[in-house]
Amino acid sequence: MSQDASEATGPRGFIVWFTGMSGAGKSTLSRAIRDRLQSTRSVEVLDGDEIRTFLSRGLGFTRPDREENIRRIGYVARILARHRVAVISAAISPYRDSRNEVRRLAAEEGIPFIEVYARASLEVLVQRDVKGLYKKALAGEIPHFTGISDPYESPESPEVTVRTDSETVEAGVERVLATLRARGLIA
Ligand SMILES: Nc1ncnc2c1ncn2[C@@H]1O[C@H](COP(=O)(O)OS(=O)(=O)O)[C@@H](OP(=O)(O)O)[C@H]1O
Numbered sequence: 717m718s719q720d721a722s723e724a725t726g727p728r729g730f731i732v733w734f735t736g737m738s739g740a741g742k743s744t745l746s747r748a749i750r751d752r753l754q755s756t757r758s759v760e761v762l763d764g765d766e767i768r769t770f771l772s773r774g775l776g777f778t779r780p781d782r783e784e785n786i787r788r789i790g791y792v793a794r795i796l797a798r799h800r801v802a803v804i805s806a807a808i809s810p811y812r813d814s815r816n817e818v819r820r821l822a823a824e825e826g827i828p829f830i831e832v833y834a835r836a837s838l839e840v841l842v843q844r845d846v847k848g849l850y851k852k853a854l855a856g857e858i859p860h861f862t863g864i865s866d867p868y869e870s871p872e873s874p875e876v877t878v879r880t881d882s883e884t885v886e887a888g889v890e891r892v893l894a895t896l897r898a899r900g901l902i903a
């Protein structure tokens with residue numbers, strides 16, 4: 717049986733939900749935010765790569781598979797947030813409907829949900845090519861590659877947009893933290 721979260725004490729949980737294309741900076745910003753918060757509270761990063769190894773193994777990159785991946789991450793995020801963890805999700809989550817569904821389910825439980833759009837131009841992403849995937853995708857070697865051979869639906873009204881092609885990591889982190897502070901979620 718699960719513990720009644722209302723019996724626990726400490727700051728309330730919330731979900732910071734990153735979205736953005738591969739190489740946009742979701743992992744970098746998530747880890748930096750975790751580093752800033754972890755001395756004062758419980759915090760967990762749900763990183764795309766790790767999730768796909770342990771929770772969503774076997775899922776690919778078709779729309780139904782990505783939707784299932786996001787549904788699972790959202791489920792775990794809500795469980796953690798219920799127990800007062802600051803949850804940071806760093807999956808691409810390219811579909812607006814999937815993100816909005818996670819937001820809706822969080823809202824049903826009164827869990828604050830902060831959508832953060834990690835945004836950079838395709839030109840910069842291709843220049844960065846952190847994992848060498850853009851080169852392959854542009855050569856037609858990766859079907860369903862987000863932004864090249866698969867859609868990316870940018871958020872319509874994210875709580876925060878971080879332009880990682882023109883802002884420093886530190887500035888992006890500060891803006892996310894400022895939003896959390898303004899909502900009374902962190903000190
Ligand atoms: N076809 C295709 N499209 C996009 N990304 C691909 C693809 N194939 C492999 N990868 C690698 O998988 C990481 C994205 O997985 P996610 O779980 O975040 O994707 S999703 O949210 O389910 O859409 C993504 O990681 P990040 O670069 O950290 O975003 C890629 O490294």
Ligand SMILES: Nc1ncnc2c1ncn2[C@@H]1O[C@H](COP(=O)(O)OP(=O)(O)O)[C@@H](O)[C@H]1O
Pocket residue numbers: 736737738739740741742743744745806834844846879880881882883884885886888
């Ligand atoms: N302002 C910034 N914010 C985040 N990442 C940045 C920024 N400027 C440059 N980068 C670099 O861009 C890359 C982003 O990679 P990563 O965080 O793995 O992206 P993602 O998780 O979205 O795939 C890293 O090499 C990071 O150092």
